[in-house]
Amino acid sequence: MDPLSRRKMLKAGGALGALGALGVAAPAQAQSLWTWSPSGSVAGAGAGVDPRWVWDEEADPLVASLLDRGDVPMVNQLLRGWTKNGQPLPAGLPADVHQFIERARVLPSWVDQGKLATAVQFNEKRGLYLGVLYGLASGMMSTVIPKEARAVYYSKGGADMKDRISKTAKLGYDIGTANAYQPDGSMIVTAVKTRLAHAGVRHLLPQSREWTDVAPEDIPISQRDLMVTWHSLPTTVMRKLNAWHVPIPARDSAAFLHLWQVAAHMLGIKDEYIPSSWSEANAQADQILDPVLAPTPEGIALADILLSLGKEIDAGLLSKPILGSFTRFMLGNQIANWLQIPRDLLWDSLLRSFWGPFIAVREALLPLPLAPECYWLFDEFLRKLALLFLSEGQSINIEIPVGNRDF
Ligand code: HEM
Numbered sequence: 001m002d003p004l005s006r007r008k009m010l011k012a013g014g015a016l017g018a019l020g021a022l023g024v025a026a027p028a029q030a031q032s033l034w035t036w037s038p039s040g041s042v043a044g045a046g047a048g049v050d051p052r053w054v055w056d057e058e059a060d061p062l063v064a065s066l067l068d069r070g071d072v073p074m075v076n077q078l079l080r081g082w083t084k085n086g087q088p089l090p091a092g093l094p095a096d097v098h099q100f101i102e103r104a105r106v107l108p109s110w111v112d113q114g115k116l117a118t119a120v121q122f123n124e125k126r127g128l129y130l131g132v133l134y135g136l137a138s139g140m141m142s143t144v145i146p147k148e149a150r151a152v153y154y155s156k157g158g159a160d161m162k163d164r165i166s167k168t169a170k171l172g173y174d175i176g177t178a179n180a181y182q183p184d185g186s187m188i189v190t191a192v193k194t195r196l197a198h199a200g201v202r203h204l205l206p207q208s209r210e211w212t213d214v215a216p217e218d219i220p221i222s223q224r225d226l227m228v229t230w231h232s233l234p235t236t237v238m239r240k241l242n243a244w245h246v247p248i249p250a251r252d253s254a255a256f257l258h259l260w261q262v263a264a265h266m267l268g269i270k271d272e273y274i275p276s277s278w279s280e281a282n283a284q285a286d287q288i289l290d291p292v293l294a295p296t297p298e299g300i301a302l303a304d305i306l307l308s309l310g311k312e313i314d315a316g317l318l319s320k321p322i323l324g325s326f327t328r329f330m331l332g333n334q335i336a337n338w339l340q341i342p343r344d345l346l347w348d349s350l351l352r353s354f355w356g357p358f359i360a361v362r363e364a365l366l367p368l369p370l371a372p373e374c375y376w377l378f379d380e381f382l383r384k385l386a387l388l389f390l391s392e393g394q395s396i397n398i399e400i401p402v403g404n405r406d407f
Contacts, residue, residue, distance in 0.1 A: 032287050032288060032291045032292075033287075034050035034051070034052065034224070034287070034288075035287065036280075036283065036284045036287055036288075038272040038273075040275060040276055040277070040280035040283070040284075041271060041272045041273060041274055041275060041276055041280070042108075042110055042261055042265075042271050042274045042275075042276045043270075043271035043272040043274075044276070045272070046270070046271075046272025046273075047272070048272075050224065051222060051223035051224035051226075051227060051270075051273050052217075052222050052223075052224040052225075053222065054222060054223040054224075054270065054273075055202060055219060055221070055222055055223065056195065056198070056199055056202070056223075056268045058100060058103075058104070058268070059100065059104070059195050059196060059198070059199035059268055060199045060202055060203070062096055062097065062100050062199065063196055063199035063200050063202075063203060063400060064199070064202075064203040065096070066094070066097070066400070067200065067203055067204070067400075067402070071094060072200070072400050072402050073402065075093065075094065075097055075400065076397070076399040076400055078090045078092055078093050079093075079193065079397075079399070080395075080397050082101075082189055083186060083189060084183065084184055084185070084186060084189065085105070085181065085182065085183050085184070085185050085186065085187070085188040085189055086182075086183025086184065087189075089101055089102070101192055104192045104195060104266070104268070105188050105189075105192055105266075107181060107188070107262065107265075107266075108262065108265045108271065110271075111181070111262055112258055115254060115255045115258040115259075116180070116181060116255070116258065116259065116262070117255075118251055118252060118254075118255035119252075119255035119256055119258060119259040120178045121252070121255075121372070122248075122252040122253075122255055122256050123176045123178075123256075124178075124372050124373075125366060125372045126241070126246065126248075127176060128362075129237075129241060129244075129246065129359075130172075130176060130237060131172070131176075132326070133236070133237045133240055133241075133330070134169075134172040134233065134237065135169070135172075136323065136326045136327055136330050137232075137236050137237065137240055137330040137331060138232045138233045138236055138237065139165070139168070139306065140303060140306065140327045140330070140331060140335075140339070141232040141236060141293070141331060141335070142229065142232055142302075143299040143300070143302045143303040143306070143339060144293045144294060144295060144296075144299055144331075144335055144338055144339065145228055145229065145232060145289075145292060145293065145299075146292065146294050146296045146299065147215070147216075147217065147220065147225050147228075147292075148225065148228070148229055149296050149298045149299030149302055150211060150214055150215050150296060150298050150299075151201060151205060151211070151215075151220045151221060152164070152298075152302060153298035153299075153301065153302055153405070154205060154208050154210050154211035154298070154404060154405055155201050155204070155205060155208075155211075155401060155404055155405060156204075156401045156402075156403055156404060156405055157401070157405075158302070158405045159405045159406070161302065161305045161306060161309075162309060165306065165309070166396050167396055167397075167398050170190060170396045170398070171187075171190050171191070171194065171398075174186045174187040174190045175187050175190075175259060175260075175263055180259070181262060187263070187266070188266055190398060191263055191266035191267050192266060193398040193399070194267055194398055195266070195267050195268040196400050197398055197399065197400055197401065198221045198226075198267075198268070199400070200400040200401045200402075201220060201221055201401060202219055202220055202221055204401060204402075204403065204404050205220045205404060206218060206219060206220075207404065208404040208405070210404075210405075210407055211404070214298075223269055223270060223273055224273075224288060226264070226267065226268075226269050227264075227269065227273055227274075227284065227288060228288050228289050228292060230260065230263075230264055230269070231281070231284065231285040231288070231289040232289065233260065234256065234257060234259075234260040234281070235281050235282065235285045235289070236285075236289075237256075238253060238256065238257075238278065239282075240330065244355075244356070244359055245359075246359060246363060247363065253278065254277075254278075257275075257277070257278055257281065261274050261275075261276075293335065294338070295338035295339065299338075299339070300338075300339055300340055303327075303339040303340075303341070304339075304340075306323075307320050307323045307324055307327070307341070308320055309323075310323070321342075321344040321346075321347050322347050324336070324341040324342065324344060324347075325344050325347035325348045325350075325351055326347075326351065327339070327341055328341060328343070328348060329348070329351040329352065329355065
């Protein structure tokens, strides 16, 4: 048997074996057909190619070449000094990296500064919900997105989840700041560095035996995978806010969508795959997010690490059951059971009984003078505290990985 077919068999066996052990039906892993039309995208038109077969034609060869020629540590070191959107790039970067970043840092022609300004007000009023949802709905959902869970588990970052989460939390923080895409903000820098990190993962993970043995794809982080994860962020957040009956004017919800449309573009996602409206986003998510959610041994392990992050503070006695109950409350029983999160009588029932009234009171007080500002200050304090804990007081640098996780 040729090595390729053997590898495919191993992969099929490995994946099916793992699913069998979890008692999950194989179809949960199936990829749905791509029928979403580019006419519903911010580009308004496109070739309509299934983004499963599209990666990043600019960043991938560049980073592959940097890895091959051993320049990544030097580039990472220099890029530590690039922190603000409007800042000139550090001197000494290789010419190809400099040229790539100069192109990649340009905002799309369709950026709407008015919508970005409205999004600032939205973040100000709803920052607490956004923080909780990014962390516990989107973050925990990533562990039941099989391709993402495996990529994270077998990449370098999988060995130190606290560090990895601090970097992802930085993106969640930067996108919520008032100047996210302005010259003195940091979201463009964060998105472009993430784009480079993803390109590194595409080159490195296929060299990991552990990853190739279980992953159904040959190259990770396709544009389709990027959109799946994107939907675990703004689409899932908006679905939850609607389910909690948080009253959001159409103008605010369009602004929040825009914030994330720009993020998708800056992460290297082609405009023809970025939904132009919430109805298009929901239609795309119905097709590509909901059907792929499934447990994997890697995702279960990652979820356990995430829920145990508070153990340095309280040995996990209080934080773990609370985070577990929040996950169950946000994502439902099926996902919580997949992740083997035990039920907690006290916290499960407290959340069920009091989260609705808590939101109702917060919303009722919102029209009071200075309420949005007070909420923002309080929420900002919590966000900063979370980042400080996750980063252990160190500065957070998103970098191109130079290797995979050691086993
Ligand atoms: C790295 C965000 C999609 C797998 C990162 C980082 C961020 C990030 C901020 C830097 C953190 C770090 O260096 O550890 C995002 C966003 C996405 C997205 C916003 C979509 C909108 C995906 C997808 C996959 C993936 C779809 C896999 C299928 C990874 C991996 C790393 C990474 C493996 C590197 C971890 C490491 O070794 O350090 N991502 N990501 N990401 N991402 Fe993503």
